[in-house]
Amino acid sequence: MQNRLRELRKQNRYTQLKVALDLNLSQNSVSRYETGAHEAGYELLIRFADYYGVSIDYLLGRTDDPRYYP
Amino acid sequence: MQNRLRELRKQNRYTQLKVALDLNLSQNSVSRYETGAHEAGYELLIRFADYYGVSIDYLLGRTDDPRYYP
DNA sequence: GCGCTAATATCCCGATTCGGGATATTTCGA
DNA sequence: TCGAAATATCCCGAATCGGGATATTAGCGC
Helix, strand or coil: CCCCHHHHHHHCCCCHHHHHHHHCCCHHHHHHHHHCCCCCCHHHHHHHHHHHCCCHHHHCCCCCCCCCCC | CCCCHHHHHHHCCCCHHHHHHHHCCCHHHHHHHHHCCCCCCHHHHHHHHHHHCCCHHHHCCCCCCCCCCC
16 A cells, blocks of 8 residues: 655655654654554544645545645 | 444445455455444455445545545 | 665554453343 | 344454554765
8 A cells, every 4th residue: 555655755855863753753663654664543643734734635545646635 | 433334334235244255355344344343454444435425534434525536 | 886874664562452252231122 | 013124233253553663775075
């Protein structure tokens, strides 16, 4: 299950450590979410989507429209 | 983490067992996802969203717009 | 290329979550 | 009120998760 966490982070020129600190995670967790080794739960999924300002459907690669419709 | 799985199923007048058979799950799993006892992984989340024709953001209660923008 | 450091991935392992079968409980129509 | 369908819960083995520590990789200046 490939997701878009990595490309979103790169676009923002963030480091895994910065994301980890911002979202209250450890750097290794960020790495595992990006590589797909682990999957984020609902709550964290929403935090990621908020953080990058995209829809969860986009985050998970279900759509190519990154927009979020509140 | 409350989701909208139950109301979507009700709207379609489906039974948990029907959903389980359609999505290749057990009835108890469907129950647990609806009550929030367990959380569905990415792949299943997408299957649920496709099944009900809504966005994942809606499924997880992040937005009130049920539409899915492919 | 070499050395150094930042960035990222992986290992270990205890704790938590997941999932099915079986069963209990609830719901609801006749 | 009874009975059956629908839903929730228990038990428990299997899989996943998460952090700390460590290994690996990627740049960069010289």
